[in-house]
Amino acid sequence: MNKYPMAPESDVVVSCRVRLARNYADIPFYTKMSEENAKETISRALKSLQSANINGMYRLFPMSELSDTERRMLVEKHLISLDLISNKEKAAALISTGETVSIMINEEDHIRIQGLLPGLQLEKAAQLAFHADDILSKNAPIAFDSKWGYLTACPTNAGTGLRASALVHLPAITVTKQMGAVIQAFGKIGFTVRGLYGEGTEAEGSLYQLSNQTAMGRSEEDVIRSLIDACQQVAEQERAARKSLIERDQDAFIDKMMRSVGILLNARLLDEKEFMRLMSDVRLAAGVGVINAPIAAIDELIQRMQPASLSSLAEASLTGRDLMLLRASEVRSSLSSLIKDSDTLFSEEIK
């Protein structure tokens, strides 16, 4: 009945991902690969899925057969990387029906498996990725060395070929200027923090990607477990910072959140940057209960308002002003229905 189930820790953790890099030992890596080789890796992956009888659960997307908008939409959904698009002549993706597993073929490595889930569910995301890995590497000559582990096109990924990552929303930590300390603390335990949107100074929308730096010398479970711990800790820290902001000046806090809601409900032109900044306030407001809207619905709206997804909605390749107009009108209608029956708007109790 609930269209928007609540994912664990989703007030802070937007989504999580486990990626595995794999290569066939008997086929050259991407930079030395012929067209024949490229076809061979795709057909091997397909055959593996077929022999495990799960090919029906996946859909094949040959990059060269998609439109530019379709390709970029997959990037906006985090299902494929920009690198896969730049390899579009040779590359393909196999995406599971629920969009929780994506297998990129002929990206930097022959195979890159991703398990992707909302909230903090890294164990499950890992399970999904390992399951696909078991199927794809069964009876296949996978490039592996007993000392160096899985061999990858770039030696920096050799070892487990694992990248575990979490996308976290840290508006209160950002505004209380604790982000530098968080980045350093993560660095000490081997994780990198980077802003998701915008480059340089401040991450637009206070969204950050946490991921492991290296792939050798630590087992998959060790890396995943310490990322889970680190995410739980940073989530606690973010909640404490939110609480202290509210305690410092509740009226000012609610005022700021509701002004952002007000702009989103009334704007006629919305660029991506402003949209991300305002939606960060909406997400925070929902997280602490200032407004009553499901966080999953807010995240879905954020993703739907990205350029390619909007273009797909308009069935035309939109740019500049057209994008801003459509974004504003979509946000007005979607957001008003999301928080229409919000009864906690001016609630006394904020968690």
Place this chain on the structure above:
Amino acid sequence: MMCDECGVRPATIHLTTFADGEKKEKNLCATCLTKYKMNLPAMDLTNLAGILGGFIEKALSGKKEEDDTAYSAVCESCGLDYKQFKRNGMLGCADCYKAFREPLEEMLSRMHGNAQHVGRIPGGMNSQVSLRLQIDKLKQQLARAISEEEYEKAAVLRDQIRNLQAELKVKTEVGEGSAHE
């Protein structure tokens, strides 16, 4: 990922700098890192989460350059020249790891200390790792259930843990040991 500066060579290092409390990030190739560092003499390199680690530091000091021109090898399987690898950071095939074993050994040890893979191996490890992660999670839930005096729930969790442990034991005995030792 391509270098943010030149956009031509693949980025081999992820650089994070702090200036006036502001964080800046860049993905750079070794060549551009050298230039970047010259332009910003005051840049703090302590946060350099170098993917190639000490490799770059040596390149910066110029020492490594000499060592590398001395080393030359070609991978017979794919034809990749070691110098080409040095330029773009990408290997041509699995056999390159054999052909360039010596410098790769040096580079990987510099990155990881003792470079030794720990973890899954190919060919039906059947998700031992995820089994262990599941067991871990259930154990956490069990501890919480006990502390909250939800004993019925605890009993269910205990059974689930026991089942998974049995499954894991079978898998380990079937010879799906992990790669290290």
